[in-house]
Amino acid sequence: MKQAMKQERNDFQSTFRICTRTGILRFVHLSGRREEREGSSLFYTCVTEHNEDESDVDMLTGLFGPMQFASRMNVLCRQDVTSEEEKYAVLAFNIENFRLINERFGMQEGDLCLKILADILSQAFIEGIVCRTPVDSFYVLIRIDQMNHALNVFRNLLAEQMRKEWNCVVNIGGCLVPSEGWKPSVCMDHAMQACRSLSRFNGKRFAWYDKELADELTFARYI
Template sequence: MAEQQRPTHFHSLIIEHAPVWVNTLDTEGRITLWNRTAERISGYSREEVVGHKGVWDWLYPDADYRAALMVEVQAIIQEGRSVAGLESVIRTRSGEKRTLSWHSQQFFDIDGALLGASAIGEDITQRKQLEVRAEQQYQLQALVSAISAQFADLEANEVDSAVADALHRLGEFFRVGRAYVVRFRPDLQAMDLVNEWCAPGVTPFLDDMQDIPMEAHGWVTRQIRKRRTVHVPDVNSLPEVAAVEQAEFRRQGIESLLLIPLISDQNAFGFLGFDSVAQRREWSPEQIAALQVVADIIAGTFARKQAELELARQARVDGLTGLANRRELDAVLERECRSRREVRLALLMIDIDHFKPYNDRFGHQRGDECLRRVAEVLRSAAHRPTDLVARYGGEEFVCILPDTSLDGAVAVAEGVRAEVEALKLAHPDNEFYTVTVSLGVCAIAGMGEVEPLEILERADQLLYRAKREGRNRVCAERV
């Protein structure tokens, strides 16, 4: 009899110490066997589960999910269905979710009587996590590729829209609260939030976070300027030196964040940021690497946009004085003369008196400096956004003053004349012994279109009248 029992005992030991979950059920679904691996994975001891079926409520607290699984169990017990590779997600005693792959079939005694069902479960949680991560990484790579394609050959005026779309897509992909771009100002004293996407219900900060002193976030900005990625899975773990940032992050409800430098010519000029609001998260090295590619794409696009804008600006600007050039003057004057039913416009033409003798006596370097000083006076005098000051050619300048009466234009012109004289730039060949200017001023107020050439020629005639009458004066008239 003892010899007949050894195999049974031996088999029991194998089951007890098997590296997989093994349990058996009776025909009512009650647990009849629960091995050590089942205890270890579930957190529930055999004393707690053997003899009843309450463990199903503990492992599968969602009633609908549990009911669907019990249909499978009953099919195995009552109908003799075999299951291979059925996956289910349990909740362990500690609250952790684990994924198991089940092999189950009917279970009979030695006489062939149905006892219930046996089940062998393999814990595949880690494998499933790896599969999920691999799939997410694949999707992220596809998203990065799509963003890269979207940013190819963008016009300067399309950049902001493309950045906004990229932030939206990345924010939704990672299920964060905010995705945004911050740019440092050229003097590195302040920074601005220039693009932002927020999940529903998350407070936006685009209007509030402008002209923020960089020193107010010194720890973060120092890391970024050193071209370091700032990855903070838990803001509560920030070092003491980042206490100011920590308080601000808590105020904004941020639990975790990731900040990636935007780099151009080896210098960081801002960062791409992601805030996890109301819950903590940690970005994997693979995710960070993919987002660094996006940051490089955005940084390169910003740099290209800046270069294009600078080229466009240079095409409209006089290189010596920084004022508008003749091409820009012609375009603006044409627009001003044609854009209104009632044209109300004043124009000043300015010429530096006896400039050629000044240039001959002092040389081109002093002559260029004189032109720049006069240009600064003009720029200060015509300070409204709609005003335009242009270098017309040589030592001549033009000011366009929209919506300005003749009296108003004369007041501006007299101010310019007095300010230039007050510069006290020595000019021995001028009867006033200092640099002066003469100005011709004309103003238009009336219905219908006005020819740009007409107003220019009239201002030029008035300028030369001022010169004939003794220079350092203003001649004006209504056209």
């Protein structure tokens, strides 16, 4: 039995966990190959140079924390370092006026709302990497050629699964990851700036961080 467990762990020495949902464990190999196994609480520890502290996992949702997200982003983006075109985007997701859900329905309902959103993101962006931050925002790293389909799935699931009485409005900001010289923290910050800019526009729920927005934010700092 010990020999079998040892061999099984060796099979996953070059993998890391994407997310854990009840009854299913999802893994992705650093080579890009994905695999699912049945289970509920077992996960395999990476023993590569990219291994991170397993404590950086959000306790409420089971998603990666920001440090794990940044590490995985570096691993995946480094594979395309020779490309001259952007191949990945960082998306920031924020529930507009989330505090009102907590105030009106209570913290337990607020936590349930976050868990449902985390589950929707995990389903929609199955080909990406999802994380939650301590300030109740979510980030996704996704290939640009997979993004539009994943966003459509996300919007459909959001309409189906979110409770109507919460009246959730989810804003999304995007930042293209440069082909070289990227910094995860900068990409995440730019995506969130684009996300927060949407609160000024009625009906618009997606914005890119581009030169126009960057110039506008820079101008605002000097007013």
